[in-house]
Amino acid sequence: xMGRPNEPLRVGRIDYAxxxxxxxYLEDYTEQAGIDVVLKVPAELNRLLREGEIQVSAVSSYAYxxxxxxxxxxxxxxxxxxxxxxxxxxxxKEPIEQSPPKHIAVTTASATSVNLLKILMKKYYELDxxxxxxxxxxxxxxxSADAALLIGDPAIRESWESKGLTVIDxxxxxxxxxxxxxxxxxxxxxxEAVESxxxxxxxxxxxxxxxxxxxxxxxxPLIEKACEQLGGDPAYWQMYFTSLNYxxxxxxxxxxxxxxxxxxxxGLLDHEVSLHFYKEESLPNR
Ligand SMILES: C=C(O[C@@H]1C=C(C(=O)O)C=C[C@H]1O)C(=O)O
Numbered sequence: 001x002m003g004r005p006n007e008p009l010r011v012g013r014i015d016y017a018x019x020x021x022x023x024x025y026l027e028d029y030t031e032q033a034g035i036d037v038v039l040k041v042p043a044e045l046n047r048l049l050r051e052g053e054i055q056v057s058a059v060s061s062y063a064y065x066x067x068x069x070x071x072x073x074x075x076x077x078x079x080x081x082x083x084x085x086x087x088x089x090x091x092x093k094e095p096i097e098q099s100p101p102k103h104i105a106v107t108t109a110s111a112t113s114v115n116l117l118k119i120l121m122k123k124y125y126e127l128d129x130x131x132x133x134x135x136x137x138x139x140x141x142x143x144s145a146d147a148a149l150l151i152g153d154p155a156i157r158e159s160w161e162s163k164g165l166t167v168i169d170x171x172x173x174x175x176x177x178x179x180x181x182x183x184x185x186x187x188x189x190x191x192e193a194v195e196s197x198x199x200x201x202x203x204x205x206x207x208x209x210x211x212x213x214x215x216x217x218x219x220x221p222l223i224e225k226a227c228e229q230l231g232g233d234p235a236y237w238q239m240y241f242t243s244l245n246y247x248x249x250x251x252x253x254x255x256x257x258x259x260x261x262x263x264x265x266x267g268l269l270d271h272e273v274s275l276h277f278y279k280e281e282s283l284p285n286r
Contacts (some may be wrong), residue, residue, distance in 0.1 A: 003052060004136060009193070010036045010202050012045035012057025014185060016152035017078050017230060017237075018087055019058050019247050020222050021215035022187065022208060029207035041109035041152070042185065055193035056204065060111035064188045065273040071188040072278045074205055078248040080183035080255070085171030086240055087155045088113045088184065091138060092147040092166040099126050105134040105141035112184045113151050116170050119262045124177050136139050138163075151184075152232055156240070160232065180255035184249065194278060212246050215259040 013023045027037070038045070040095060043082070046063035048054045058079070088110075099167045101150055104121075114131070118183055121127045134141045134148070140156050141148035149170075150158055159167060175183045176209055187208060194201050215222055223237040245252065260273040 008060035009037055009056060009197065010054040010193065010206060012048060012054045013037050014042055014045065014058045014065065014079075015039045016041070016150075016154060017018065017156070017222075017226050017240070018196065018244055019185065020225070021169045021241065021244075022058060022077060022079070022212055024222060024225075025211040025214050026207050029201060029210045031164060031174065035204065039204040041122065043109050043111055043251055046111055049190065052190060055197075056187065056189040056201075058185050058187050059167065060113075061113050061143050061183050061186050062263070062269075063113040064186050065263065065269050067188075068273050068276065070191055071096050072191050072194055072276055073248070074189060074208060076248055077187040078183045078246060078252055079185040080248075080252050080283055081171040081175075081243055081247045082181035082245060082251070082255075083172055083175045084169045084241070084243055085182070085184070086159065086169065086243055087153070088116070088149075088151050089155045089172045090117065090147055090149050091142070091158060091161055091163075092168065093142065094146070096125065099146070099219060100125070101146035102147040103132060104129045104147045104149060105132050107136040107154070108133045109136055109154075110149070110151045111219065113149060115263055115268050116182065116184075116259065117149050118268060119259065119266060120170065120173055120177070120178045122266055156230070156232075169234055172261075174255075178255065178258060180258060181245065181252050182221070182259065183252045183256040186248065186256075189278065195276040199277070205278065216246060218255055 041185055042060045044055045046059050049057045049059055050067055126250040136150050136154045138148055219241050223234050262270040
């Protein structure tokens with residue numbers, strides 16, 4: 001259903017634990033405003049936002065880069081890390097120095113990380129493997145490839161299993177190489193939707209920031225939910241949620257800007273990306 005006439009917003013939510021802090025309390029703060037939350041993996045949300053099926057969403061940062069002329073970023077919100085991310089992982093049959101991968105299977109759920117992998121392979125490892133999009137199933141992926149990229153909860157689950165694979169954390173390599181943070185997801189809105197529904201947007205934006213603050217201030221409820229739904233122990237989830245960063249300040253913008261620059265340089269994006277932000281103060285004050 002398209003939402004009620006006075007509250008037309010359909011909001012995309014990433015169906016992984018990494019995005020919980022942005023969304024966990026969102027509906028508590030929208031004051032029964034009746035937003036419709038659509039739960040999908042990032043690549044699906046990227047498509048729905050591009051096609052205008054949803055008006056605002058947590059999306060792959062790369063998807064923002066593809067569509068920056070049509071989108072507005074919600075400030076101070078992201079999913080990123082400065083160092084290990086723990087859920088964007090390349091699983092290799094052999095150590096990379098010993099046997100550089102020739103074929104890498106990459107999850108169809110991702111956009112940012114697939115392109116981050118391409119940047120790191122080309123510029124950091126100086127390798128030129130063939131990439132094959134694949135459903136996120138490690139065993140199947142490794143039947144025909146030397147390495148496989150997983151993101152989100154499937155990556156976490158596989159990182160708990162010891163299958164004798166070498167594991168490379170892309171957030172860690174990016175940080176070692178550039179000294180910068182990396183932002184994997186941003187919250188973006190379609191420009192025309194922000195212009196058409198300014199008040200609903202303002203409420204939604206405030207709800208996002210409140211949800212984020214409440215989550216980060218007290219991780220306990222999220223940690224409990226993660227243990228229940230995904231397994232693992234409280235210490236793991238404490239480490240996971242505190243390694244991730246949900247702000248989008250100077251530091252995060254600097255890292256993402258460099259990522260977009262490299263993506264353009266390698267032909268993964270066909271234009272320079274600029275970061276435009278939603279400005280609350282530009283809205284009518286009521
Ligand atoms: C930290 C993560 O960030 C994500 C990675 C994304 C991508 O690669 O396109 C998109 C959204 C986030 O879910 C993760 O999925 O593990």
